[in-house]
Amino acid sequence: MDTETENRFIALETKLAFMDDFVNKLQQEVVKQQKMIEILREENKILSSRIMDLSENIEIPNRKPPHY
Structure with missing residues (x-):
């Protein structure tokens, strides 16, 4: 595997890790809100x-409020 492909895989794995963490935090927040x-x-x-x-x-009387 060449270094460019390896760097792209690393970048994708990094993004996936951040997205996974974000989804987990979002799920926890949704559970709290529910x-x-x-x-x-x-x-x-x-x-x-x-x-x-x-x-x-x-029984609530039907009369005008005091400000009238």
Whole structure:
């Protein structure tokens, strides 16, 4: 194998190693974000439930706000 071909292989292997590392880091970030999305969905469900409970129990008067 001549040196030019060998240098090209080395350059390709280097790029592949960097891309592999990048993909692994990206995958880890996606997993963290997915966990956060699930937590936020659960919190949203709980808050929606509380709001519904409160709105059923409290009568909200139909009047103009004080700034009118």
